[in-house]
Amino acid sequence: MLKLENVNMSYGDIQVLWDVSFEVKEAEILVLVGANGAGKSSTLKTISGLQRVRSGKIIFNGEDITQLPAEEVITRGIVHVPEGRRLFNEMTVEENLVMGSLNGESKKLRSQTMEECYELFPRLLERRKQLAGTLSGGEQQMLAVARGLMAKPKLLMLDEPSLGLAPVLVQDIFDIVKSVNKQGITVLLVEQNVQSTLTFCDRAYVLENGKIGISGTGKELLNNEHVKTAYLGI
């Protein structure tokens, strides 16, 4: 579905992605794990067009989207829920959801998708007239995911949705990721929360210093010696 081929990317003179190649397959949950600063967020930003590649290719469903402007990437069905939620804090919950559905088909389906989101996240329905900035951390993350769903994604890219949440809430978010995936949405998940994500994902890649290292199914990586010592602290 999504293919990165030898992607190199730099911020000014500092290169942060080195020959990154990987593939996301239709309907799976793919996890990109890696330490802080490994280049996970940079990878997602490159896919969504916020950063331009220095060389390499990004192919989505057969289309070369390497040079596509960021605002058009979403129209292809790739939705990026950025790290740190990045909500529109001075807008209400409902307005944030509306902002997720500005284009094409998603705009036509707006009210219907919104109801589906409220079913998935009843808390957001209770707080729909509240400003996003006044929500709790967990609620904000739910809103960020819901705002992404409003765009009717084919591929949902989530950047550390568990960041800063209490363990109970982390489990809730992962449950939501699973149920979103069950509806047929492909998920590319970026996480530092290695242990729990590896248990429910289909496949995973490890990113180290801007390079793709080991990959395999979640189970394989959980049993990998390097992963155990470097990420699981075993």
Add this chain to the structure above:
Amino acid sequence: MELFLQTLVNGTLIGGLYAIIGIGMTLIMGVMGIINLAHGQIMMIAMYITWVLWQFLGIDPLLSLFISIPLVYVLGDLMARYLLYPLMEKESILPENQVLMTVGIGMVLVELARTIFTSDYRSVQTSYSDIVWRLGHISLSVPVVIDFFIAIAFTGAMFWFLIKTDIGRSIRATAQDKEAAILMGVSAKKITILTFALGSSLTAAAGTLFLPIYYLYPDVGPIFTLKAFVITILGGLGSTVGAIAGGLVLGIAETFGATYISMGYRDAFGLIIFLLVLIFMPGGLKSLTKV
């Protein structure tokens, strides 16, 4: 007491016009992150358009709103598209350079006006210019009252647009988090150009409305840029509701100063308020409400 009330009313009426100048400036500041130091000059252009339409074609200023606003919209679009946005695209160029660009635009507009229209004072005398309504002991100048209500209508329409339409929401979203807005499919370029053109149109509306009650000469531009700046700072930089409050405060302060102290220093009182706010309330009026 009557004088006090009269002054308050006059100040409020002028403040309504100041408010739309301030809202225009605030929108531009929110989305582009810059102070538009050509704001008053753009308003001056609208005033000259209105004056020409009156002088040579006999068109009433209220009607020329329908001409001056679209013309200035196009002017604002072109300035943003070809002069300001190209500076924004290059990350290496500091936002300060865009501000300098607006200074340059402002100077060019003033000198252009001086070349074409000379420095002579111009004004427009409509049939209703001198009509006054009496409300008890308070007298209301008809053109000023009409202008005030039109300003309220523009303000209302602007708020409706910002709150109820996708494009309006996109403008607010871009001001709050540009990168997140881009991820939602908002074109930062389109929104930037649109916002500058809209902000310019609002101040154009104010200019056209001001003409029958204000003298026009090229240096009116810089004076109003300064007023717009004061209103925006009073409003707490980037808050549209704050800009309305800022406009009213400036209008009332100026009118009180002119009435109770000296007519000649009218424009200075706004600046005094401005300095006081900068010193004692750096967050603007917004800091009073803690929002």
